[in-house]
Amino acid sequence: MSTLFTNARLLDPASNLDRKGEILADEGKIVAVGTNLKRDGAEIVDCSGHCLAPGLVDMRAQLREPGDEHQETMATAGLAAAAGGITTVVALPNTDPVIDELALVEFIARRSRDVGLTRIRTYAAATKGLRGKELTEMGLLAGAGALAFTDGVTAIADAVVMRRALSYATNFDMLIIQHPEEPRLAEGGAMNSGEIATRLGIPGITRVAEVMMIERDLRLVEITGARYHAAHISTGEAVDAIRAAKKRGLNVTCDTAPPYFALNETAVGDYRTFAKVSPPLRSEDDRRAIVAGLRDGTIDAIASDHAPQDQESKRLPFGSAASGIVGLETLLPLALELYHNGSVPLLRVLGALAQRPAEILRLPAGKLEPGLQADFVIFDLDRPWRISVDAFHSKCRNSPFDGRPVQGCVLRTVVAGRVIHSAENPT
Amino acid sequence: MTTGPSAPFSFPHRHLLGIEGLSPDDISQLLDRAETYIDQNRQADKKQSLLRGRTIINLFFENSTRTRASFELAGKRLGGDVINMSAEWSSIKKGETLIDTAVTLNAMHPDVLIVRHPESGAVQLLSEKVDCAVVNAGDGMHEHPTQALLDALTIRLRKGRLQGLLVAICGDVAHSRVARSNIQLLNTMGARVRVVAPRTLLPAEVDRLGVEVFTDMRKGLEGVDIVMMLRLQLERMQGSYVPSLREYFHFFGLDYTKLEAAKPDALIMHPGPMNRGVEIDTEVADDIDRSVIRQQVEMGVAVRMAVLEALSQEPRNIAPAK
Numbered sequence: 001m002s003t004l005f006t007n008a009r010l011l012d013p014a015s016n017l018d019r020k021g022e023i024l025a026d027e028g029k030i031v032a033v034g035t036n037l038k039r040d041g042a043e044i045v046d047c048s049g050h051c052l053a054p055g056l057v058d059m060r061a062q063l064r065e066p067g068d069e070h071q072e073t074m075a076t077a078g079l080a081a082a083a084g085g086i087t088t089v090v091a092l093p094n095t096d097p098v099i100d101e102l103a104l105v106e107f108i109a110r111r112s113r114d115v116g117l118t119r120i121r122t123y124a125a126a127t128k129g130l131r132g133k134e135l136t137e138m139g140l141l142a143g144a145g146a147l148a149f150t151d152g153v154t155a156i157a158d159a160v161v162m163r164r165a166l167s168y169a170t171n172f173d174m175l176i177i178q179h180p181e182e183p184r185l186a187e188g189g190a191m192n193s194g195e196i197a198t199r200l201g202i203p204g205i206t207r208v209a210e211v212m213m214i215e216r217d218l219r220l221v222e223i224t225g226a227r228y229h230a231a232h233i234s235t236g237e238a239v240d241a242i243r244a245a246k247k248r249g250l251n252v253t254c255d256t257a258p259p260y261f262a263l264n265e266t267a268v269g270d271y272r273t274f275a276k277v278s279p280p281l282r283s284e285d286d287r288r289a290i291v292a293g294l295r296d297g298t299i300d301a302i303a304s305d306h307a308p309q310d311q312e313s314k315r316l317p318f319g320s321a322a323s324g325i326v327g328l329e330t331l332l333p334l335a336l337e338l339y340h341n342g343s344v345p346l347l348r349v350l351g352a353l354a355q356r357p358a359e360i361l362r363l364p365a366g367k368l369e370p371g372l373q374a375d376f377v378i379f380d381l382d383r384p385w386r387i388s389v390d391a392f393h394s395k396c397r398n399s400p401f402d403g404r405p406v407q408g409c410v411l412r413t414v415v416a417g418r419v420i421h422s423a424e425n426p427t
Numbered sequence: 428m429t430t431g432p433s434a435p436f437s438f439p440h441r442h443l444l445g446i447e448g449l450s451p452d453d454i455s456q457l458l459d460r461a462e463t464y465i466d467q468n469r470q471a472d473k474k475q476s477l478l479r480g481r482t483i484i485n486l487f488f489e490n491s492t493r494t495r496a497s498f499e500l501a502g503k504r505l506g507g508d509v510i511n512m513s514a515e516w517s518s519i520k521k522g523e524t525l526i527d528t529a530v531t532l533n534a535m536h537p538d539v540l541i542v543r544h545p546e547s548g549a550v551q552l553l554s555e556k557v558d559c560a561v562v563n564a565g566d567g568m569h570e571h572p573t574q575a576l577l578d579a580l581t582i583r584l585r586k587g588r589l590q591g592l593l594v595a596i597c598g599d600v601a602h603s604r605v606a607r608s609n610i611q612l613l614n615t616m617g618a619r620v621r622v623v624a625p626r627t628l629l630p631a632e633v634d635r636l637g638v639e640v641f642t643d644m645r646k647g648l649e650g651v652d653i654v655m656m657l658r659l660q661l662e663r664m665q666g667s668y669v670p671s672l673r674e675y676f677h678f679f680g681l682d683y684t685k686l687e688a689a690k691p692d693a694l695i696m697h698p699g700p701m702n703r704g705v706e707i708d709t710e711v712a713d714d715i716d717r718s719v720i721r722q723q724v725e726m727g728v729a730v731r732m733a734v735l736e737a738l739s740q741e742p743r744n745i746a747p748a749k
Binding site: 193195199201202203270271312315318 | 447525546547549551566567570607633635
């Protein structure tokens, strides 16, 4: 059955498109993009002049299933993602058990189909059990649908293991995603090293822990020719290192997450554990460098970095509290702040949310192009509202953004031509 | 039992979580009041009834003998009922969370909770969950406000003032809550503060706390009025932060040679317990003309009495939470 999305402001970063138009979907795919499209028998969805863009492709989220279903499940994450305008979300493999076996990759695919909302895909562990020693069965895992390999929230620290992971992944032209942090330098640390950490008496994590790992990895990428992606970068030095590597022609990409451009270390305030995140919130200079990296395209993607934590994990002294911020439902409005405050053009923001992650992960999504998945987000670009954790579909409420005034909200989320989420009071 | 001085003084804070946030006036008033307790503590009858009927709980998640005893004496000398709880026999080790503990204790209606915890910020977290006053008796590497107050009282008695004095805080500044509280207090009261330590024992951007930084002890002690030594934790001595005890003492241990750089009447202080021969030479520590280490212990009880009194006043004019 075909569906025509009419009366939309079409926004497609890939073709630099920003104009009134309509889009026709059939059999889950985009059939045509334009104006005055044939509508014989198609169901009509009137976008009332609001924005229609490729559905968000969130390339980094912790979904907690299997193993920690008290924090999140595929079902709750699916609802939260749908509410956030996300049409594909990619899970990290740091579950219990770790996603390092074929059966688990297949389990995720099956659960995603069962939930039937946002498409849930998964990475597989780069090393067995995320222990950083033996490689996983990358070829077989890729065949089962793993999109890339990563040790999740742990760095692949051993240089030999990293070299082999990169080198072996080239057999299947697969991507390795690194949590770039020198683990010994970060050991015991709970926030960015500096004046605030010193005042609070919190062990700090030096900023160079990030760029050191990236620079080492870049050398290994050079000798292996692998595809490498640095996740959630947070420092100016990391942006510089990636910028230089891209200039040298290396096959390197990176992402960041809203906390790193919307907050800085002062958010920790008086030991606010909701602002504890890994990597830690950095200085204001770093925050600005992240924004600049997004503006010039050095930073390819914005991911939610969704990390649900229950109250028991957060209501602890700062040093003992778990790291992480829930992000699925705040990804779009926080990213749109970059546009509204004049830092990054709108199409660049949307490109970082959909087109670039889809390209990096080689998904048939992220563009308004015939033949690709009919996955869209329809949103009111300007409507002001306040983030409220009480309205979250996610099981957890660990967000430092509660109460933050934002602009831009999701009206409908469309996966394979079907509306999977519709805001309660669309204007 | 005497009734003691009872003119109320104003202390507009519900808790004492740190020196940060206290005004010069808050500090002066606490010190003035503490001074009145010194004589009382030297008499045969040390007890008064100011806190009669009040329950004070000493809740220590970290081992401590002197601080706990000091608070216990302070509470008892003011006539309060003091009980001691330590992490060993509370249910903390059975997995109860800090907040559960706070809620449980709160249900027993204590008037003051005195808390020491190995993690920075833990005492503040606990204070948010209880109805009574909370005194921070040391949280991680963050603050130890009563230590800074007793140090200030000791200095004030000997030097007559804090304003304008040059104070060197020497040793493991990085891991020291005593150093942080003292830096705050001394800066608030108009003293000039130096920190003296090897780079590995200085926290990041410590200069931003308003101190001058020295890595050469002789230069750091030049012309100072007060030498405050810090305790070096034994586990930090071998190889991780400093190469050896011998090397540490050679460069950063306080002995008469290094002390020559300080003013001739410079006072020597140490929060205890001392590692003799590690951060301080035994003879220097015991020098009755210059070392005020034993007076610090005495002032500790007086200062804690003043703090307990301040937090027990009714009705109190409490400033709104920041």
